Amino acid sequence: MDRRQILVAVIGLALFALVPPLAGIFDQPFYVDMFARIMIFAIAAVSLDLILGYGGMVSFGHAAYIGVGAYAVGILSYYGIDNGFVQFPVAIAAAALIALVFGLMSLRTTGVYFIMITLAFAQMLYFLGISLEEFGGDDGMPAYRSEFAGLIDLTDADQFYYLVFAFLVAALVVTHRLIHSRFGAVVRGAKANERRMQAMGFPTYRYKLAAFTIAGTMCGIAGALFANWNEFVSPDAMHWTRSGEIMIMVIMGGMGTLIGPVLGATGLLLLEEYLPEWMEALIAGTGEHWMVVMGPILIAIVLFGRGGIYALFARRGGDDG
Amino acid sequence: MAEAALRIEGLSKSFGGLVATDNLHLAIESGEIHAIIGPNGAGKTTLVAQLAGELKPNAGQVIFAGRDITRLTMPARAALGLARSYQITSVLLNFTAEDNVALAAQAVAGHSFRFWRPARSDPALRQPAREVLAQIGLAERADTLAANLSHGEQRQLEIAMALATRPSLLLLDEPMAGMGREESGRMVALLESLKGRHTILLIEHDMDAVFALADRITVLVYGRAIATGRPDEIRNNDEVRQAYLGEEAIDA
Incomplete structure (x- = not known):
């Protein structure tokens, strides 16, 4: 990571850190809420990029782990366990276990088959969620904000915001260390030339499985945070279009870069938020058809914006994060 | 015998x-x-x-x-x-020559479930990588991406990667x-x-x-x-x- 890349990361994170005070000054609390959601999805996107961008594993079921993390919080909350020190470890463990099991099976395939099997696993969880009548079925269920023994109060928007911020920073630091470690070198090597890696003596399957599990675990945290943000859990969080959205964030922001997925999550969610308004302002009555414009924008970014938003900020050099 | x-x-x-x-x-x-x-x-x-x-x-x-x-x-x-080289050049194209060889050295340096310390500044990997590159005559190309090496140099790099696993x-x-x-x-x-x-x-x-x-x-x-x-x-x-x-x- 050269200086410029670090600069983009630091400036980006500093801007995120400034959102609550700025929102306070301008008396626009809505932005705290909106950017908390953006950061939650940024964590999910960073975790996907670990396997997609660095590991070449095109997982099309990443929203499954958001769902697992969210349902862990929701179900515990349903049974009266609101303690975050219980909820979060359970969410993390559940996501890790599910990712491990899904990875064990799906990583035996490659290419299109891998995409399809990860998609199938996620859809399986989605339909499982729908079938859970006790937990609201497809209507979902309420989730109360986690309690942290009075240390932090998640019902306070600013405190919740900075908790999410801390998790995002942690996710970035962990990812940065991982991809530059020996472990990361193997994962990136397996993406570049898996057969060669095996010929050199790396049993690549177990390293990819470890990366897949770590990514799912990290995404599970995003899920636990999402349940708190939404104060609601539903199977919709696991729908395949959600997995697609996370993937779009990664591609839009810059695959295989550390900060790219954060930029992508910000870009995509801001567009979703404001595109309808802008269109409505431009030509009245068009706002509700915003997806007609969104689609071509995404296609254009994928086709022409190689390297994503991140490439606009930092020169891309080789294989680095 | x-x-x-x-x-x-x-x-x-x-x-x-x-x-x-x-x-x-x-x-x-x-x-x-x-x-x-x-x-x-x-x-x-x-x-x-x-x-x-x-x-x-x-x-x-x-x-x-x-x-x-x-x-x-x-x-x-x-x-x-047991190390091999391929008939059709098989190296990690988006890695530098030295990174390719260092990865080969890493393959025989115990398991790679080491998640925290940067591998790129690890002398236990870089030192043998540089030695093998020097032995093979690619020392001055160490920081070049494998993709940018000539065909002949890529073939040399293959041998270097095989050698770095200290094969018998x-x-x-x-x-x-x-x-x-x-x-x-x-x-x-x-x-x-x-x-x-x-x-x-x-x-x-x-x-x-x-x-x-x-x-x-x-x-x-x-x-x-x-x-x-x-x-x-x-x-x-x-x-x-x-x-x-x-x-x-x-x-x-």
Whole structure:
């Protein structure tokens, strides 16, 4: 990571850190809420990029782990366990276990088959969620904000915001260390030339499985945070279009870069938020058809914006994060 | 006689009706450069694939350093000290030359479930990588992306990656493939310098190189070894001449 890349990361994170005070000054609390959601999805996107961008594993079921993390919080909350020190470890463990099991099976395939099997696993969880009548079925269920023994109060928007911020920073630091470690070198090597890696003596399957599990675990945290943000859990969080959205964030922001997925999550969610308004302002009555414009924008970014938003900020050099 | 570095016993492999390896028996002695030659379709690359663990034989055994490795996976064989290079260049293109070799060094430096310390500043990996690059003559290209190396340099890098795993046996599948005269000259000199230090199984079409380098040569035709011997023995073997070499090689 050269200086410029670090600069983009630091400036980006500093801007995120400034959102609550700025929102306070301008008396626009809505932005705290909106950017908390953006950061939650940024964590999910960073975790996907670990396997997609660095590991070449095109997982099309990443929203499954958001769902697992969210349902862990929701179900515990349903049974009266609101303690975050219980909820979060359970969410993390559940996501890790599910990712491990899904990875064990799906990583035996490659290419299109891998995409399809990860998609199938996620859809399986989605339909499982729908079938859970006790937990609201497809209507979902309420989730109360986690309690942290009075240390932090998640019902306070600013405190919740900075908790999410801390998790995002942690996710970035962990990812940065991982991809530059020996472990990361193997994962990136397996993406570049898996057969060669095996010929050199790396049993690549177990390293990819470890990366897949770590990514799912990290995404599970995003899920636990999402349940708190939404104060609601539903199977919709696991729908395949959600997995697609996370993937779009990664591609839009810059695959295989550390900060790219954060930029992508910000870009995509801001567009979703404001595109309808802008269109409505431009030509009245068009706002509700915003997806007609969104689609071509995404296609254009994928086709022409190689390297994503991140490439606009930092020169891309080789294989680095 | 000491245990051979590699023993192939009754190895057979067929693809449908095509017999690629036909009850092959072969012993590679420790420290020798053993060349395998044969016309196209003789089953040379299929043999390398079976030795490296990429293909499972239908029958027979591969004994490496006294151990039956027939059922071991490719990474497990590599970990035992069996390194290979590919006929079609296979390096990590978006890694620098040094990163490629450092990764090979990492392969034999214990497990890689080390998640925190940066690998790129780890002298335990960079030092051997630089040494091997210097040995192979790529030192000044260390920071160049493998994709930007010339074809000849990529072939050298392949050898460097194989060497960095500190193998006891090198399987080199046509290291001179696609090289110009000057480049293959350098490769011959390089392999010459490895002679005695490593056991090498060399598959090569370049007959000048084979006869210059090999201690012993095995001629493979339709998956069978029709002759094994010193270069002069092979050159004067009637069956070999008939089957493969032709007049041109006899004059060489």
